[in-house]
Amino acid sequence: MDKKIILITGASNGIGKVTALELAKENYQLIIHGRNYERTKAVYDEIVALGNSDVSMITADFSLLSEVAKFADKVKSQVDHLDVLYNNAGGQFGEEREVTAEGHEKTFAINMLAPFLLTQLLLPLLQKSDAAQIVTQSSESYQHAEPKLNDIELESHYNFSDAYGLSKLYVWWLMREFDKRLTEKNISNVTVNTVEPGTALSTGLQRISGKIPEMKKLMDEYQQYSWSISDAAATGLYVITSPEVAGVSGKFYGNKKEKNISPKWYSESGQKQIWDYCVEACKQYL
Numbered sequence: 500m501d502k503k504i505i506l507i508t509g510a511s512n513g514i515g516k517v518t519a520l521e522l523a524k525e526n527y528q529l530i531i532h533g534r535n536y537e538r539t540k541a542v543y544d545e546i547v548a549l550g551n552s553d554v555s556m557i558t559a560d561f562s563l564l565s566e567v568a569k570f571a572d573k574v575k576s577q578v579d580h581l582d583v584l585y586n587n588a589g590g591q592f593g594e595e596r597e598v599t600a601e602g603h604e605k606t607f608a609i610n611m612l613a614p615f616l617l618t619q620l621l622l623p624l625l626q627k628s629d630a631a632q633i634v635t636q637s638s639e640s641y642q643h644a645e646p647k648l649n650d651i652e653l654e655s656h657y658n659f660s661d662a663y664g665l666s667k668l669y670v671w672w673l674m675r676e677f678d679k680r681l682t683e684k685n686i687s688n689v690t691v692n693t694v695e696p697g698t699a700l701s702t703g704l705q706r707i708s709g710k711i712p713e714m715k716k717l718m719d720e721y722q723q724y725s726w727s728i729s730d731a732a733a734t735g736l737y738v739i740t741s742p743e744v745a746g747v748s749g750k751f752y753g754n755k756k757e758k759n760i761s762p763k764w765y766s767e768s769g770q771k772q773i774w775d776y777c778v779e780a781c782k783q784y785l
């Protein structure tokens with residue numbers, strides 16, 4: 500049987516890195532993505548040192564849609580199909596609202612627009628697999644903010660916590676919508692699931708937000724409950740590799756189990772609105 504080809508975004512650090520190293524040991528073919536060349540190359544070298552030379556690396560700054568589109572082209576030039584797209588890259592930012600050179604709020608751009616556009620652009624490659632999976636990293640923070648559908652990029656309501664929490668809520672909605680649309684088109688060889696990793700405070704996620712005094716205090720208090728990065732990587736690994744999840748689509752997993760999310764955390768109309776917003780924001784590349 501051919502090796503499964505797995506693309507992991509944000510594999511240069513934290514959960515993505517641990518995931519890549521674990522999958523490398525299982526002898527999958529990997530494409531690892533990172534923003535920073537040196538950090539990504541260091542993970543690439545670790546994978547090769549494990550004895551798996553079936554790995555390539557591509558760097559791209561996912562805060563920019565133009566970079567996501569170029570990244571997708573590079574993936575397409577390397578492989579003729581893709582078995583797993585793991586949308587793991589993500590970021591959390593500071594007290595001041597930052598806007599990318601393309602005019603999007605930074606958290607929204609990296610955590611929402613990038614996985615939306617990448618998934619759209621790589622769907623044709625995924626459809627060429629016998630059984631493909633789209634797995635996207637959300638967070639328990641999805642329940643930490645009320646949706647603000649009249650201010651999706653938080654121009655008037657920004658704070659770092661809401662920006663992060665809402666990006667993780669909306670990305671789950673996007674994945675529900677991908678699942679719905681694939682089902683409507685009778686595309687049964689591509690599944691779409693969302694995962695959340697628990698809390699691992701030793702990754703790089705709080706590099707910027709952790710300097711905010713209220714966040715620093717919270718992190719200090721929560722330190723004793725923090726998971727290891729390996730434990731945080733476990734749910735994504737479970738969904739990617741477990742036969743129990745083969746063919747299952749449209750679910751949300753945490754702690755290696757399907758999670759029942761209260762219907763109060765989504766609305767069909769909100770989901771459609773977020774989808775349409777992303778289509779409009781990405782239309783130049785679709």
Ligand SMILES: NC(=O)c1ccc[n+]([C@@H]2O[C@H](COP(=O)([O-])OP(=O)(O)OC[C@H]3O[C@@H](n4cnc5c(N)ncnc54)[C@H](OP(=O)(O)O)[C@@H]3O)[C@@H](O)[C@H]2O)c1
Nearest residue numbers: 509511512513514534560561588589638698699702703704
């Ligand atoms: N750790 C947790 O407790 C936790 C909880 C819930 C959800 N999550 C989610 O899990 C995922 C992985 O996070 P982590 O905790 O492992 O954090 P991390 O150590 O900071 O890793 C994040 C990865 O995403 C990459 N990334 C960040 N911004 C990027 C950009 N603009 N362009 C391209 N790549 C970018 C990072 O690249 P660099 O190496 O260049 O920074 C890194 O490879 C994220 O989606 C996060 O939201 C984490």
